[in-house]
Amino acid sequence: MTYDETTLVSLTEDAAAIIARYPVKRSALLPMLHLVQSVDGFVSPDGIQFCAEQLELTAAEVSAVATFYTQYKRRPNGEYQVGVCTNTLCAVMGGDRIWDELSEHVGVGHDETTEDGKITLERLECNAACDYAPVMMVNWEFFDNQTPESAKQVVDDLRAGKDVAPSRGPAKVCSFTQVSRVLAGFEDGRADEDQGAGTATLAGLEAAKGQGWTEGAK
């Protein structure tokens, strides 16, 4: 492994904290792969070796797991993972068109990264926000009710280094490595940041109020 002393010490401390969450050590593997991505920007050979040593597995066993899951990247990833949902519902509502225009605009295809290292594009499977179709995700934050124009604007702003707020979520989209650290189970203090629950989330509640229902009524 080529990690410097400081990195290795902090990685080892974090790994210990993750392992302590589980009765059986190996359960720590998925969060530890997220952790490795938070340092290296992808699941690097060093990262695989590190996980293997910490969990008393072989590098082959760790690799076998890492290659199964789409969130683990085998090449250096862009600072922002931009996914356009092209599963049926979003695709039909316009996701296909958003994908075509965005991909053309950015100049890269599925699972490819722009030369400036900013954007990795992805054709996304359903991300459980169908009531906000068509949906785009940036580093796993929700961008609801997109159009080709709105999607291109988001990507342009990200490439220009501007802060971009999702439709629902924190005040701004964090970087791929920052978000990977959260996915390893470490809080980043942004849980109370909010862009509102969203119209579709509250649609039923609004309709219920129209029926004379009051909150807490039994």
Next chain:
Amino acid sequence: MTATLTPVLSATWGSDKSWSLDTYTEAGGYAPLKKALGMAPGDLIQAVKDSGLRGRGGAGFPTGMKWGFLPPDDGGPRYLVVNADESEPGTCKDIPTMMSAPHQLIEGVAITSFAIGCNHAFIYLRGEVVHVYRRLLQAVREAYEAGHLGKNIHGSGFDLDVTVHAGAGAYICGEETALLDSLEGRRGQPRLKPPFPAVAGLYARPTVVNNVESVASVPAIVDKGVEWFTAMGTERSKGMGLFSLSGHVTRPGQYEAPLGITLRELLELAGGIREGHELKFWTPGGSSTPIFTQEHLDTPLDYESVGAAGSMLGTRALQLFDETTCVVRAVTRWTEFYKHESCGKCTPCREGTYWLTQILKRIEGGRGTQADIQQLLDTCDSIAGRSFCALGDGATSSIISSVTLFREEYEAHVEQGGCPFDHAASALFDYSDTPATEEAHA
């Protein structure tokens, strides 16, 4: 007459800082936990059995019965694992539940764990929803600080630790045994059953795997009682549920209503199909459930009625498509999804979804033959019921039902050598149906 909505889980979603412990406690949260801790665990299980609560994750198995399947205490650990891997296309109910009111789930976890004798529970959240993870991590920390989790909870002598675990992108991990393998740090591949998780689940110990909405419904049942719950719903499908309307509908979103409500009633509340259009086809419970048409507008959305009409209630993910939508395009895309998400363990599913995709893309692209349509059905025959889990079965649902209901549309693709629909007409924004590249160079 319009059916009545019954916001229970969604009741506080519009409140200020709805996700915080303060808001949840102010609305009466964690009182049910204290009540439950004063009850005998067996009585809690009985109450949930009596409530008729059925699994809200798709299969509809009675929740209390699942709890009751655990073998007698042998002194070793037993686990509760919450399936928060919401990934079935069309399904979008658990994510807003956890984002807006995570404490509802955590209180449900505490009560359920007490009932089944579990001291370490896990919430397996799909990894692609980072803000939901933030909210869950914070809510668990708040619950520990308030003494709702941890050692000797509220002086009851009951200890409970909760770990929120993020997955890493794999639809198959929503299948309960694949989820357990994944939680154990392995590739998420389904196990052969039996043994069922109740006997040999997480770390080969007795385990209950429940969906988010099922567990989150438990505090209200404890609080308001079995009769309150059974007063909602139909004879064998009790209680309320979140109905998720998406697609060509005026006001898409989450509508919490008694089971047995119909799509016609839900559409009335949601402003109908988008203006100037009419419903063509829809899924009652996600992409793995056979599609319905206008014929089924009045089918009560409960487990029995939807089943009798040839589909499944599933996750109540109502994806609505109007007359502009090409059914072959829709089904082809779903099939590509199953091909992508097949874990590869069982040959019929791994190979079958690959070939289904090849045939469907050929038909959709206008290069198919009439024989291909029969070949599709034959291939479905070779997949359904022949694998460890239901992913392959789900892949065949939309194909078989759409060929049955819209065979002429498949034939039209073959006869016309292409898709007869204007895809731009289906989109929710305006554009002309020329390839993006041509337009860019125009």
